[in-house]
Amino acid sequence: MKKKTRKLKKTQKDRERMQNLGLIPSSIKKYIDAMIVIYPPKFRYNCRVEFFYYIIITIIKRQNTFENKPLANAPVALNATILKGIISNYEEYLRWLVEMEVIELAVNYSAGHHSNKYCFTDFILMSFEKVPELEKVEMKALESDNIIVERSIEDSDIYKENKHLLKWFNDKLEIDFDGALNFIDNYINEKYTYVSGDYRIYSIEPEKVACKRMHWVNHISKLHHKVFTATRNEESDFRLHTVLTNFKKIFKPFVTYDSKKLVAFDLKSSQPYFLVYLISNLSSNRSRYVDRLCRKVYGVRLCTFMLPILKETLSGKGFAEEFFQLQKWVLEGRLYENLALILKPEKCFTGGFNNVVFIKELKIKHPVSFDTERELLKSVFIRALFCKNDSTDEYYLRLKEELPNFMRVLEILKEEDNAHLSRLLQNIESRCIIDYVTKKIAKEYPEMPLFTIHDSIATTVDFEAVLGELMVRYVEEFTGFKPKVAKESWDFEPCTGQETEPKRLIK
Numbered sequence: 001m002k003k004k005t006r007k008l009k010k011t012q013k014d015r016e017r018m019q020n021l022g023l024i025p026s027s028i029k030k031y032i033d034a035m036i037v038i039y040p041p042k043f044r045y046n047c048r049v050e051f052f053y054y055i056i057i058t059i060i061k062r063q064n065t066f067e068n069k070p071l072a073n074a075p076v077a078l079n080a081t082i083l084k085g086i087i088s089n090y091e092e093y094l095r096w097l098v099e100m101e102v103i104e105l106a107v108n109y110s111a112g113h114h115s116n117k118y119c120f121t122d123f124i125l126m127s128f129e130k131v132p133e134l135e136k137v138e139m140k141a142l143e144s145d146n147i148i149v150e151r152s153i154e155d156s157d158i159y160k161e162n163k164h165l166l167k168w169f170n171d172k173l174e175i176d177f178d179g180a181l182n183f184i185d186n187y188i189n190e191k192y193t194y195v196s197g198d199y200r201i202y203s204i205e206p207e208k209v210a211c212k213r214m215h216w217v218n219h220i221s222k223l224h225h226k227v228f229t230a231t232r233n234e235e236s237d238f239r240l241h242t243v244l245t246n247f248k249k250i251f252k253p254f255v256t257y258d259s260k261k262l263v264a265f266d267l268k269s270s271q272p273y274f275l276v277y278l279i280s281n282l283s284s285n286r287s288r289y290v291d292r293l294c295r296k297v298y299g300v301r302l303c304t305f306m307l308p309i310l311k312e313t314l315s316g317k318g319f320a321e322e323f324f325q326l327q328k329w330v331l332e333g334r335l336y337e338n339l340a341l342i343l344k345p346e347k348c349f350t351g352g353f354n355n356v357v358f359i360k361e362l363k364i365k366h367p368v369s370f371d372t373e374r375e376l377l378k379s380v381f382i383r384a385l386f387c388k389n390d391s392t393d394e395y396y397l398r399l400k401e402e403l404p405n406f407m408r409v410l411e412i413l414k415e416e417d418n419a420h421l422s423r424l425l426q427n428i429e430s431r432c433i434i435d436y437v438t439k440k441i442a443k444e445y446p447e448m449p450l451f452t453i454h455d456s457i458a459t460t461v462d463f464e465a466v467l468g469e470l471m472v473r474y475v476e477e478f479t480g481f482k483p484k485v486a487k488e489s490w491d492f493e494p495c496t497g498q499e500t501e502p503k504r505l506i507k
């Protein structure tokens with residue numbers, strides 16, 4: 001009884017909650033179901049087939065994250081604490097899936113470096129050569145004293161605080177599923193294959209094509225099957241993550257709400273914009289909120305030593321001159337164009353611009369090509385914000401030469417952990433867009449559907465003009481700086497026939 005009524009910390013609640021519904025490729029589900037009959041698992045406790053589904057769904061989800069997308073069938077780590085919280089003998093389930101050739105152990109555990117990492121076998125990838133069918137499965141059988149199963153998005157622990165946004169995830173939010181499926185098949189055939197005689201030839205490995213197809217179908221199926229989820233972790237980025245958060249641009253034209261097309265407004269150069277807000281407030285001691293946020297992200301102990309050093313650097317004449325110029329460039333919307341004048345990148349023989357990046361997953365340095373100078377400089381600046389201080393990147397070192405005082409401030413903010421600054425800026429963005437701007441708009445126009453994708457707010461076309469005006473007004477009200485906002489129409493014209501790819505690995 002005590003276990004049922006014990007009071008959990010917020011972090012424990014987050015760890016012990018799971019969604020009731022999930023999507024799994026039908027081919028994998030049927031194979032697992034058949035193998036359970038032919039080779040019944042001999043576990044210490046009764047086998048719960050839903051946990052097999054949960055593992056597969058989790059691997060697909062993790063492979064579909066931003067950092068793993070370029071790698072297709074990427075090896076991913078599974079959180080042992082979460083798995084053990086659901087099923088104590090989780091390792092037996094993983095071993096059985098490996099023995100049945102559903103998944104394979106791609107990377108072995110290394111103490112202090114990484115966990116075991118799993119990916120799908122070639123045998124399983126073969127089933128995705130055609131557009132795969134996905135099946136909706138329930139996880140309520142995994143519910144226990146320690147596990148809270150959320151039956152719907154309304155049951156999530158964050159629904160009440162974010163109801164003004166989450167209430168729009170209902171039956172009126174739809175996708176032209178058949179149209180999107182046809183698009184996937186045609187797009188992959190045109191982009192990655194060509195026909196020579198009677199043979200289809202792939203420009204990349206067939207297994208990567210198959211995996212990409214499966215991930216994209218999973219992407220659109222969540223909307224089609226109304227598998228709506230929402231998370232918002234105060235201990236990390238505090239962003240609101242939903243089914244639309246990582247929605248690919250090429251599928252947005254197929255989405256409607258109440259049979260109406262959607263249109264979004266993006267905050268241009270949002271990370272530099274919120275950096276200006278952060279530094280301005282730290283310099284002037286205007287915002288108690290920023291000081292509280294720094295203490296939350298960095299911890300009281302670290303802030304005790306960091307903030308005095310930071311504020312001393314901010315008060316210097318050299319920094320004031322550099323920051324005044326950078327702030328002007330950001331607010332005028334010409335940051336990357338002006339950085340190009342300072343760094344003077346050279347075109348390569350192909351007409352584009354090259355840089356070398358470190359691919360963490362592969363542990364190698366690799367050249368990357370950018371079509372335009374602006375794309376290159378955007379990548380350079382964002383990486384300067386979030387890379388480690390000992391980076392040997394050519395452009396990072398040149399920025400330190402050209403803007404030494406500004407770069408010193410960035411390095412103080414990243415000194416203990418380079419992830420601290422990104423968390424700080426994401427928390428500010430979330431507080432601004434989710435907790436201030438959209439709540440103001442929802443109060444003024446309660447009938448306006450609102451969907452957020454981090455620094456972007458979307459609505460139906462009939463509220464387009466209102467949203468564009470109010471977003472600018474309320475973002476400026478929050479930060480004190482007038483933002484640059486760009487409209488993105490979720491229609492076919494800007495997306496037809498080509499996926500937006502800002503950078504490409506050079507082969």
